[in-house]
Amino acid sequence: MNYRSIEDLNRSIVSNLGKVPRGTDLVVGVPRSGLLAANLLALHLNLPLTDVEGFVNGRILQSGNRFKKHVKPFDEYKRVVFLDDSLYSGSALKAVKEQVKGLYPDKEIFFGAVFVVPDGAGMLDFHFDVCKWPRLFEWNxxxxxxxxxxxxxxxxxxxxxxxxxxxxxxxxxxxxxxxxxxxxxxxxxxxxxxxxxxxxxxxxxxxxxxxxxxxxxxxxxxxxxxxxxxxxxxxxxxxxxxxxxxxxxxxxxxxxxxxxxxxxxxxxxxxxxxxxxxxxxxxxxRQTNGRVKKLLVRTLRMFSV
CATH class of the missing domain: 3.40.50 (Rossmann fold)
Structure with a gap:
């Protein structure tokens, strides 16, 4: 059983920020669990965020007042990262690739995931960590x-x-x-x-x-x-x-x-x-703590005689 918590998800993202393609200026979350991972990545890199539908429609998710000055018109984003929380069979990835294929020829698009199965890394441009099957994620x-x-x-x-x-x-x-x-x-x-x-x-x-x-x-x-x-x-x-x-x-x-x-x-x-x-x-x-403690007590008694 390979379990990953939300804390594990965040830790994996933070410790692998160097794997994100240099010059990335927009993060796209793959619905639905990928939105959690993409949001964390966008926050750590201080980048704007959108989802797949928003990307198709040329829309960026709204930001707070502090970040508004960093938001550009959609056409100005040139290096885009699509991020999912995990990859198993690659079916979701394939569907997203087909959905955005040829949509914006002027944008360079990269596909990544936080957790992948061992033979899934080759389907992506980058990944953060390997998580074998069977696996379980706290968020779903x-x-x-x-x-x-x-x-x-x-x-x-x-x-x-x-x-x-x-x-x-x-x-x-x-x-x-x-x-x-x-x-x-x-x-x-x-x-x-x-x-x-x-x-x-x-x-x-x-x-x-x-x-x-x-x-x-x-x-x-x-x-x-x-x-x-x-x-x-x-x-x-x-x-x-x-x-x-x-x-x-x-x-x-x-x-x-x-x-x-x-x-x-x-x-x-x-x-x-x-x-x-x-x-x-x-x-x-933990199971043997009691036996170990008894052994230590007996040993100490021997040397105290």
Whole structure:
């Protein structure tokens, strides 16, 4: 799993500004994710920005008062960079090239991307970084068809966590289930919703999902009688890890960083932590910290005798 955050995107752009063709005077973002990358590049180079449609129509995106003095008539831009966030098959790139081919013979046009697959670099004039498949980007992960092969937590991911007052396993909790505040928005179908919510609250959970138009294939809940039994079991992360392995998914999206580490280390698979906004991978050092500490204590005792 090769994950890239918005921070990674920006870092890759900043550290590779020297790869941008010299004399570039206009940046064009390839819709839709490419607009994020192009906007960052244009800001770092202090250049005007437009999208593909704007370029075709000879239009530059509006700028603030500070930048207005740098904007020229469209005809005066001569070295233009088209930028996308990533390149995989090259189909989007091909479509854009056909769209602008021969449109402005007096302009020199370059095509680039921030992240490319290893065999994709040859399709471009420049690229910033290589990112192998499978890959996942923070800015579109919740709208990717890959969600069908993911486990996704509910509380803290799709909606806010219940407060201590909400979590009474009674009327307060039922009100929370009905009125939970949405968090991450998704337009793709989720393969497996995996939650420590109790099975007895399935109807309320399904109703909330339907009301917020969240599509999913499976809803997996705890088959325990009450909150006390769940607390006694004390295996929130373990339960989720077991479902992760059982359904052989390629990613688990979890809210709690503590549980994310548990899921990753038990399953041996990556977990995306919403609270920390980062990918967490199984950590051999973290798993062995306890044994290492005991060994150090024994060694120190030997030398202190």
């Amino acid at each position: 992960m919740m709208h990717s068809s890959s969600l069908e092969n993911c486990c996704v937590d509910i509380d803290g991911v799709l909606c806010k966590d219940p407060t201590a007052e909400d979590n009474d396993d009674g009327p307060n909790y039922e009100r929370f289930l009905a009125d939970a505040v949405p968090l991450l928005h998704t337009t793709a179908t989720i393969g497996y919703l995996v939650t420590n919510r109790l099975e007895k609250y399935r109807a309320q959970t399904e109703a909330w999902m339907a009301r917020h138009n969240i599509k999913y294939k499976h809803l997996i809940m705890r088959d325990l009688p009450n909150k006390e039994a769940r607390l006694k079991a004390n295996d929130h992360g373990g339960f989720k890890a077991s479902m992760y392995l059982k359904y052989d998914c390629w990613l688990f999206i979890e809210s709690s960083e503590v549980q994310a580490w548990q899921i990753a280390n038990i399953s041996g698979r990556p977990v995306y932590c919403v609270d920390a906004r980062k990918m967490i991978y199984p950590n051999v050092i």
